[in-house]
Amino acid sequence: MEEIIRKLVRKFKTNDPFVIAKGLNIIIRYAEFGPGTRGFYYRRLRRRFIVIDSCLPEEWQRVVCAHELGHDRLHSGLSQFWIDEHTFFNTGKFERQANIFAVKLLTQLAEHEPGETEESYLLRCGIPKQLHNLEM
Template sequence: MDEIIHKLVRRFKTNDPFVIAKGLNIIIRHAEFNEGTRGFYYRRLRRRFIVIDNGLSEEWQRVVCAHELGHDRLHSGLSQFWIDEHTFFNTGKYERQANLFAVKLLTHSTEQELGETEEAYLLRCGVPKQLHNLKM
């Protein structure tokens, strides 16, 4: 996973998931979803799509884009919905991997400052508190 992220950042000279997705010819769409769904990734006729809930903050849209980009890079061929843990769906291994991919991508180009707590560092990188429990 780390090597995949490193190559993406080096190739596109950014860790911005929207720029990377565009560079990979992944089409980004926005739609209104029911509570609990923030976005999803799917393939159709050899085209790849990331659909993001348009009611989310910019920070969360960035996180969801990074998460769905993780599905594209790590789980090609699968269309995974990102469902909040408060639903009856099992988030499972693929969701945890995509979450970790998102956190690693968003923190890739930013170093933790001396004396900075991990929580402050992750918040500075745009990682919401809900994802701070992931083991990096």
């Protein structure tokens, strides 16, 4: 996973998931979803799509885009929905891997500052608190 992320960041000279998705010819769409769905990834007729809940704040849209990009890079044969449940991240192996991919991508270009806590570092990188407890 780390090598995939390093190659993407090196190729596109950014860790912005929207820029990377565009560079990979993944079409990004927005739609309003009901409670529980933040986004999903799917393929149709050789075209790849990431659909993001338009009602999410920008910070979460960025995370969802990175998460769905993880599905594209790690689970290309699957169309997984990112569905919240009460446990939020107890959603299976593929969802956990896509969450880890998102955090690693979004932190790829940022260094820890001296004396900075892990929580402060993740917040500075735009990682919501709900993703801070992932074991990587």
